[in-house]
Amino acid sequence: MKKRTILFSLSILLMFSAFLGGCNSKNQITLHVYNWGDYIDPDILKEFEKETGIKIKYDMFATNEEMYVKINQGTAKYDIAFPSDYMIEKMIKEGLAEKIDFNNIPNYRYIDDRFKDLDFDPTNEYSVPYMWGTLGILYNKTMVDDPVDSWDILWNPKYEKQILMLDSQRDTLAIALKRLNYSMNSMVDAELEAAKTSLIEQRPLVLAYVGDEVKDKMIGEEAALAVVWAGDAIAMQRENPDLEYVIPKEGTNLFVDSIVIPSTVQHKAEAEKFIDFLCRTDIAFKNTDYIGYSTPHTEAVTQLDPELANSPIAYPKEEDLEDAEIFIDLGTYLEQYNRVWTDIKAH
Numbered sequence: 264m265k266k267r268t269i270l271f272s273l274s275i276l277l278m279f280s281a282f283l284g285g286c287n288s289k290n291q292i293t294l295h296v297y298n299w300g301d302y303i304d305p306d307i308l309k310e311f312e313k314e315t316g317i318k319i320k321y322d323m324f325a326t327n328e329e330m331y332v333k334i335n336q337g338t339a340k341y342d343i344a345f346p347s348d349y350m351i352e353k354m355i356k357e358g359l360a361e362k363i364d365f366n367n368i369p370n371y372r373y374i375d376d377r378f379k380d381l382d383f384d385p386t387n388e389y390s391v392p393y394m395w396g397t398l399g400i401l402y403n404k405t406m407v408d409d410p411v412d413s414w415d416i417l418w419n420p421k422y423e424k425q426i427l428m429l430d431s432q433r434d435t436l437a438i439a440l441k442r443l444n445y446s447m448n449s450m451v452d453a454e455l456e457a458a459k460t461s462l463i464e465q466r467p468l469v470l471a472y473v474g475d476e477v478k479d480k481m482i483g484e485e486a487a488l489a490v491v492w493a494g495d496a497i498a499m500q501r502e503n504p505d506l507e508y509v510i511p512k513e514g515t516n517l518f519v520d521s522i523v524i525p526s527t528v529q530h531k532a533e534a535e536k537f538i539d540f541l542c543r544t545d546i547a548f549k550n551t552d553y554i555g556y557s558t559p560h561t562e563a564v565t566q567l568d569p570e571l572a573n574s575p576i577a578y579p580k581e582e583d584l585e586d587a588e589i590f591i592d593l594g595t596y597l598e599q600y601n602r603v604w605t606d607i608k609a610h
Contacts, residue, residue: 294317294318295322295342296319296344297324300323301478301498302345303550306549307540307541315536322341327350330346331346331350334525335359340527340529341528342529343524344525345522346523348521352384352591354389354523361389361531374391374561378519378559379392389523390522392521393521394494394551394556395518395559396518397493397587398438398491400416400489403486403507406484411488413442414438414511417468418468420468426486427473428489429491433590434516437516438490439461440454442511447514450596450599463607477489478499482499491508492518492556494554495555497577501555510583510584514588516588517584517588518589551564
């Protein structure tokens, strides 16, 4: 703020601050928001601050597990977080998510009923669907001359050091399990060991295990094939039209990322105000249009460019999702996944 040479009386200053919605730093509320990288339109954060006078402190995580550790430790007092389905289930079980007062979320009525009553929050008390999509293979049509319709191509020696895998335990193990015709939520020791062996065999072919950097690498044609989420695929295609996305025939992960209020919340009423803001039609439209992920908001979908709204990547047909699975919380069996993942990464 620029310094002023005119002195105001204390009373006028206080009135001025109140008029601006609490912009006085001493009284201003700050919402601490924890989200995935590149997963919101920055302009709508500014719009929320301008409308409400509530400041946003925005942090990002790379995996659900990273987010869980931070909230479970309680060292960072987040008011809002954006976990995926199975992690929401885990957070609810462990008392790490607060019930939402839906009287404060009138715009919840715009959320498609297909994304309500799901197993991870069957009573619709703890979460508000934010974005959804699939996991698949993104490939460069000028660099890959084989059919891409199966997870098998990620094990093809022909593409040695041209393959990018996700540095994500559940997603990467899910791919190996699906390829072997097992459930991606398998809790069978022999099946998990088979997936581990498969991924260890694949390691020499893999250029790198990556996170958000996959976008620059595929746009820049540093690799031929990559495992990506559908929303990221759309964003990358905008920059490089030679990129194509497919859902493998063996099936994949159907994810639903939602907004929750963690147990670390300091400003619950303001958090609910922010959730309702994100569910407002104009804001939901701006957000999904910006990031490219699929929205569960019924009105926002109708405002999208028809090319995006009818995209089989963003909004796949039901038949394309017949063999898709939503991740579930593995409970104590997660220890086996941790052990297997450690073994894979050690090779």
